[in-house]
Amino acid sequence: MAEVFKRSLEAHRWLGLLISAAMYLICLSGTLLVFQEELTRWEQPNVTEMSTLSAKEISGSFNTLFSDPALQTPHLYVVLPTDAMPRTRLASETDSWYLNADGSLGAQEQNAWTQMLTDLHYYLHLPHTFGIMLVSACGALLVGLIISGFMSHPKILRDAFKLRVGGNRQLAQTDIHNRLSVWAAPFHLMIAITGAYFGFALLLITVYDRTYGANDPTAAIDSVFGAEPTLEQPQGALRIDRALTQMTELAPDQTPIMVIVHDAGTPQQFIEVLATVEQRLIYSENYQFDADGNYLSKQGFSDGDPGKQIIYSMYRVHFGRFGGFPVKLLYGLLGLALTIVSATGVNIWLAKRRHRNALDDLWAGIVWACPPALALAAVLTMLGVGAAVISFWVAYCVGIAAALWTRHPETARRSLQWLTVMSLGGLAITHSVIFDLSRLTLIVNGTLLAGAIIIAVLAMGATRASVEPSQ
């Protein structure tokens, strides 16, 4: 048995080191993305917020805006206000505009930083097809890490409530790593499985269809995600208002959250209304209408094939988009735990070695240069200086290079922690100067300052530890 534990630890170490940096970035960005709606509102706070907007006004604005053929793309969207995102937005595949309270066209959406964070989580800023598969593969290997983690520590359950902080760094890091990972293992397993889904869903449907189906991937994908109606209509204004008005009769207990116009500007165009279903994890139930707003059918995500319901629940389960803000807080905490587990895993491996080298500096840089890089990218994006992705990667690489240059991981970590404190504080101040104060901006900026204080305490602790005589 001892041999199994030893080999499992080897396997755990090998898998962990393989995906450590990617996993850390995915987990950190994912934790922040739990609050995507709040961050989007914070990034562009001067937008009219509303709890509802009349169907007639939405429809009128939509038809006026997209009467310009230059703005049309095959899919057009109306994003309706919700509790978490009380804004109405019209969007094409390339551009997006908010609506004012009277239904008139408002400001163009500016969420470059939040989009950068989203792309980091989904694709690690790599080409999308490759990036999403890489991120999903990390999800699958996280399952391997969870299994090997349990199998590699004979005392993992015996020590389930033991936490020793301070003292020996390796022991402290091990306790933090094990306590956070063991108690959150079911949640982390759920996140790993649902995370792997995003990159491989289409591939698996295609492979299944090639093996057992009619070798028609489009039909197979339609069987899962819903088919489009076959229509041939004279072109005219889209009656989104009629479609939305009928929703109160078609699904009185459901809440419309989005309207999608498919094949816009063609005789086949149709309207799809997405509505959330109370107490269900499915993203939505989808109702289809023709261009004139006549009801055609619903997709059956809420009461159709069990497989369809499971697949359509993946998004909300993975991102915690259900049950309101308490769920977001839970997901934020548990996501932060996985981020810390990713970082401490490598810390343990580094601390176990009898020597130190550039890898210690590199890892300190990878972990601690990321938060200030994200904050600096946000400041620069807010000031309109440079693209968010480039700002982030330049700042991140400079931070990592500086950590390597110090040739002392503790110094690098401490310096980057202080840089994080300054950049988070700077971000909150910059935002407060540029934008008007509101309840949401106060909460987000206050959270940034609280984060800065927590990291300052960590940095001061690290300073004390480094000046203590070795025992």
Add this chain to the structure above:
Amino acid sequence: MIFGTAAVLVTAAGVALIRLLWGRQPSGKALGLVVGWCLVVASGFFWAEQTGVEYGAVFALSVVSVLAWLAVLTNTRYRQPHTRSRARTPIAWPTPGQSLQQLMWFVIVVGLCFAVSITVLLGTVHWLPATAVTHMAALMIGLPVVWGCLAYAVLVSRRLGRSVLALAGLSAVGVVLMALG
């Protein structure tokens, strides 16, 4: 709201009981631990009553983690921090042979295990008494689980040849099941 409060209280009671009895001498411990875990499981009922079965399952899984961490915090031991001084050495770059071996493991764990997982799952999900769409859902949920398990099993074996043979065998089983399906 009553059920939500009850769910939190029952989970907290279960975690507290487990925490109190954890690591104690066996006498009377087992029954208490069973009761503690039963309370944690029972909280799922209250969550389901409060928020519905689907939300309730996620709440039950996640709230227990946070409460257990709080219980861990009650057992924190602070020690005077100290750092072990370690000599700085240059990075020991792997030899070409070591690099090749690591590359082989990478190909097996990432590439081969992925392909074998799909093959095995394609062979097995088709036998489930369900629709094609549910088969696909099972494939999507099963892939990371089987891939993760295979990656672990291969790495634990630490024998390249034997691992490849075992994976080839599993693939063959998957192919046979597909052919029979």
